[in-house]
Amino acid sequence: MKNKPTLATLAEDLEGGRTSARELVDQCLARIADASGEGIRTFLHVDREAAIEAAEAMDRLRAARAAPSPYAGIPVSIKDLFDIKGQVTRAGSRALEDSPPAEADATAVARLRRAGFIVIGRTNMTEFAYSGIGINPHYGTPKSAWQRDVGHVPGGSSSGAAVSIADGMAYGALGTDTGGSCRIPAAYNGIVGFKPTQRRVPLDGGVPLSFTLDSFGPLARTVGCCAVLDAVLADEPVRPLQPRPIRGMRLAVPTTVVLDELEDEVARTFERALEVLSRQGALLERIAVPEFLDVAAMNVKGGFAASESYAWHRYLITSKGDVYDPRVSSRILRGESLSAADYIDLLAARRSLIARSTVRLAPYDALVMPTTAITPPRIADLADDKAFTKANLLSLRNCTLINMIDGCAISLPAHREGGAPVGLMLAAASGSDRRIFELAAGMEDVIRV
Template structure:
């Protein structure tokens, strides 16, 4: 079995008897427990007993030809933001240590369990999901698999989710994406992350950052893996993705904002990917998207994330402000000064931006852009607030635009082996999820060289 197996490969191995769910879980638990690895920083809680019991149950069901899906018994990780029955949801914070255990699974967790996936543990994250870097002062910061000894950031906020997959501690991960929190760590760690159309997947049972912009999605090793998990999360039939040929695809590169200030490694990998797509017959056009420039005015004062997170956190902050990460609480507190009228204005402005964006991109199959404008910085270099803020804003910038326009998007690696990890993002208007998966499946082998 490959050391980076896809869900399809694992399902085939399970069906053929080449492995068992118990063996898969034991292998993941061994990776998590390895003192030389990142397990202690990747996971906030590991449910070894529960995972073993679930794996053994799936093995018995498969032996009786009653497995709930071909993927039954495959271990996945869950971001610490989601409710899991009997466990405390802390969202990477110490301020929720005394929260009662969840009475029920979040719907997305319940759906993964119904498909037979084994929940192996709760992954570390940026506190309350409020950063694109993945740094957590309470539980430590998982190190990026790229040049690990140098200690690069994993990307956030779903930091532990991504590293759990790269390091074989899980074979898929449930994350969230409010401004890129699935796609950014996927891009920084060299794997695949998906942000669905938000309305497709229920947000119940998760601690919110911004109810307007939040979405829940998968991080995994391939486009096909993400498509499987997305279908389960959306309570849709798991149907194999038919790759769409690159020839004849109409792809548009937004020249507004998304190409500004790219690191040279990002620019080089992105342009090389475009050249390969063009060589495969894709029709690529560069076009201004003025709606992306207008989004900056939405974020003056913190935008939706500040306004909506302040509404959720204000009572907790009044009691436990000293327990928050200072870099997180300062961003939440920006929402305190936004009035109800300001919030109503934000809603109206966003509706207009979405309408303009959807008209503009309607002639194209998808947008294509770098997922993140920079390569993952070194954790130690971000000790100062100025360096942290710059890296955080650049990490979030491109992805957050898609959340604001209510779109769907995927990040897939486009760098060469040994190079700094770079993600290529495909995006489209909301409701285009199947199209994005088909295009991504078709170009996946083309853009990775």
């Protein structure tokens, strides 16, 4: 991301008077409005007037040396899954279009505003966050930043969030991650996406997919940008990020599940990144993680996503099921056949999975693996349901493992400039968020060589 503005450089430019919040907002609005770009498919609502008013207010506060943070005045996008006071939260669906406007901001949105970030608009997403692909038949599908003339999927479910960053329509994005929905679109658009330890960011004010697995996280251009946004979302102090030296990093490469069915380009890029890390002094060990084999069995009937989404949707889908994307409604309805005993078994199995995985990961600083098994497929190739299902599973598989073990993870771009986008994921057990950021900061400028 060299020569592209980051939150740190923007904060410096704002402080030094080299730019203003109004200028940043105007630039983002112009990119969104560009008829040749993806703005019309990336944003479901652009908060133009409110963003301009907020920018002018932040400029006055900065002039009075009363800006709420160094980042005050920087535009961010908000996934359509989050409540924003006075706006309807549609979650990428037609089924919620007639819902009343939200009475208050989601906590995550409120915390961004409190730091002075400016909400530029609501971004498109997979309907009800139920896919890793990012296709939305209701509002259109924003194209991945890669080979836009061809038209590749953006990744889901935070599709518009990622494209808003890749195209400079915002400088930070708020997304969600239930099985990879921050990391997959980050990988498919060549940016950074972070899934925090779930308990760190409150889930109120967001339409749920799975109460058990949902987490709210940032997408941005760099690791440092994501670290700033993550701290704000978790209501923690924004501390300087100290990159860890690669020499001496203890990294485990799982050989169970995560390397299966890799697309050739993903395999080559991943192995090249590992070679670079090894040459730089990282201590790499390929290990079996048999716990990962348990996840497919836990999800065979639809898992937490089906059971918990059905609980939330069961009345809405009865009255408005005809306006749902059939690829979404069919997955939600799998939860109808799950019994209370099935759900209790799931909870017990996950507790065991977390405990055993935590022990397995303890000797290492992080797991390292491909974020997805494939590069973003062409949108046109996924009209067939069978092709869609396969691509969706291969997009979600590796990321889902980390949600299931209650871990935290980050996706970094690992491909060379101009190549097919491939993400490298660093992951660790619950509560290891700061360490993951330090490790990622130490390697983000190295692994794309």
